[in-house]
Amino acid sequence: MMRPCGKGFVLILSAPSGAGKSTLARVLDERHIGLLKSVSTTTRQPRPGEMEGEAYFFVDVAHFQERIAAGEFLEWAEVFGNYYGTSRRFVAEALGRGDVVILDIDWQGARQVRGNMESADVVSVFIMPPSRDHLAERLRARGQDAPEVIARRMEAAAAEASHWDEYDYIVVNDDLARAGEELAAIVSVERLRRCRAEWRLRGILESFAL
Ligand code: ADP
Numbered sequence: 001m002m003r004p005c006g007k008g009f010v011l012i013l014s015a016p017s018g019a020g021k022s023t024l025a026r027v028l029d030e031r032h033i034g035l036l037k038s039v040s041t042t043t044r045q046p047r048p049g050e051m052e053g054e055a056y057f058f059v060d061v062a063h064f065q066e067r068i069a070a071g072e073f074l075e076w077a078e079v080f081g082n083y084y085g086t087s088r089r090f091v092a093e094a095l096g097r098g099d100v101v102i103l104d105i106d107w108q109g110a111r112q113v114r115g116n117m118e119s120a121d122v123v124s125v126f127i128m129p130p131s132r133d134h135l136a137e138r139l140r141a142r143g144q145d146a147p148e149v150i151a152r153r154m155e156a157a158a159a160e161a162s163h164w165d166e167y168d169y170i171v172v173n174d175d176l177a178r179a180g181e182e183l184a185a186i187v188s189v190e191r192l193r194r195c196r197a198e199w200r201l202r203g204i205l206e207s208f209a210l
């Protein structure tokens with residue numbers, strides 16, 4: 001018998017910046033399939049329209065370092081010169097309730113989560129843009145970052161993309177609706193894994209006196 005895993009799991013989404021992770025996370029959210037988005041803490045400046053506690057919790061570097069020292073992060077990393085981290089407590093509480101939690105984190109964070117959690121509780125998806133040119137166009141079209149910030153993100157894109165083969169699933173975000181369908185399908189099949197069946201089968205098995 002396979003070791004029962006939790007009803008919930010973390011769904012890691014990684015991608016080169018601008019590939020459409022936030023957009024896809026929103027598309028998934030709109031499907032109301034019972035997913036919870038983990039809100040990271042960052043030292044980056046808010047973009048126009050980003051709300052405290054929705055996009056991120058925005059803190060200064062000293063505060064972030066105190067929280068690292070206190071062991072409050074399940075994972076943290078420096079990305080594009082800013083710190084980003086995931087709350088250990090938020091994820092533990094969500095998994096305790098059986099929720100599926102989306103982590104929008106980079107490859108360094110994904111590695112730490114795989115190292116810090118049971119492998120059955122971690123599902124990772126790498127999102128690829130259709131090409132480098134599409135990525136550059138999307139970063140420009142987003143219109144929220146200064147040209148030098150965009151240039152830095154394009155320089156880092158190949159480095160992030162090179163980690164695609166560390167992930168369980170790969171989704172190419174060419175057509176947004178199709179990529180959203182594919183992500184939702186991943187969530188569905190992962191929920192159907194035998195190791196999570198105990199939660200759904202309890203009543204059925206009891207009816208067979210099993
Ligand atoms: P990320 O969170 O990966 O940095 P965003 O979700 O902010 O990227 O997307 C970057 C830009 O690309 C946004 O302007 C978004 O509207 C656009 N975008 C996302 N997915 C697609 C797609 N499939 N086709 C065209 N544009 C897209």
Ligand code: 5GP
Nearest residue numbers: 017040076077079084085086104105106109
């Ligand atoms: P952005 O500044 O565009 O919101 O995010 C930049 C990069 O940081 C993205 O690749 C995003 O996935 C990553 N990121 C956001 N939050 C976290 C986090 O909590 N941990 C890690 N490791 N990366 C994060």
